[in-house]
Amino acid sequence: MAAKRRDTPSKGDQREQAILDAAETLLEREHTEPMTVESIAKGAGLSRGSLYFYFGSKQEVLAALVARTVARLQMDEQSTDLDSPVRDVVRKAVENTARAWREHGTVMRAAVDFSAEVPEIARLWHGTIANNTEAMARVLVAAGLSDEDGPAGAAAIANALCWMTERNFYHASAQPSGLDRMTETMVEIWCRVLPGA
Structure with a gap:
């Protein structure tokens, strides 16, 4: 039996995209609010610990955003x-x-x-x-x-x-x-x- 194809992104995919969206928004106002793991997590509606489930550091978030x-x-x-x-x-x-x-x-x-x-x-x-x-x-x-x-x-x-x-x-x-x-x-x-x- 073939595996059922998923047409919608998983919750994990959506959270990862939310983290990247939050990082991009923070970059746009970096001069007024420094981007930290805490601020990225907050912008994505996640706890700092939850962000670490997806990315190990701010640099990893930035690299994924650039990618x-x-x-x-x-x-x-x-x-x-x-x-x-x-x-x-x-x-x-x-x-x-x-x-x-x-x-x-x-x-x-x-x-x-x-x-x-x-x-x-x-x-x-x-x-x-x-x-x-x-x-x-x-x-x-x-x-x-x-x-x-x-x-x-x-x-x-x-x-x-x-x-x-x-x-x-x-x-x-x-x-x-x-x-x-x-x-x-x-x-x-x-x-x-x-x-x-």
């Missing part, structure tokens, strides 16, 4: 549809990244800030940049850039541009309308490396 957020940033074959005009693919990729920064900038800035002291956050963040670099390198090769393994190759250029995009969106996301203008600037920079630009 949930960067899952939305990972580019796949669909997000780099090479049947579309390359400029459209580039624009869509930059706009999707900007949307993630707009919706979860606090978490993403925390990922950058905490990656030096929390190895799991560094692994998640750098892994996401590496994934997106690989996806965008395929786009640049499809546009006609060299696939050579060197500083002028598509992989090296995509890597530099992905990190440039990350750094610029990091700063722009802290300002109310900063992302709109920066999105257009980053689209322009990405498109200028395309052959014939």
Whole structure:
């Protein structure tokens, strides 16, 4: 007899998501209320002891929150549809990244800030940049850039541009309308490396 598939999240899953939601809310007001295990638990409607059933520390909560957020940033074959005009693919990729920064900038800035002291956050963040670099390198090769393994190759250029995009969106996301203008600037920079630009 096949196991019955569960369509709704378990209570444990819901509590874990509540903990992550509470941590994200606390990050948004970190300047007025420091985030502690106690404040995260309280925000999730749990006792401190109950939180430890799911996460061993504040750093583990932050790493899980970053993992949930960067899952939305990972580019796949669909997000780099090479049947579309390359400029459209580039624009869509930059706009999707900007949307993630707009919706979860606090978490993403925390990922950058905490990656030096929390190895799991560094692994998640750098892994996401590496994934997106690989996806965008395929786009640049499809546009006609060299696939050579060197500083002028598509992989090296995509890597530099992905990190440039990350750094610029990091700063722009802290300002109310900063992302709109920066999105257009980053689209322009990405498109200028395309052959014939």
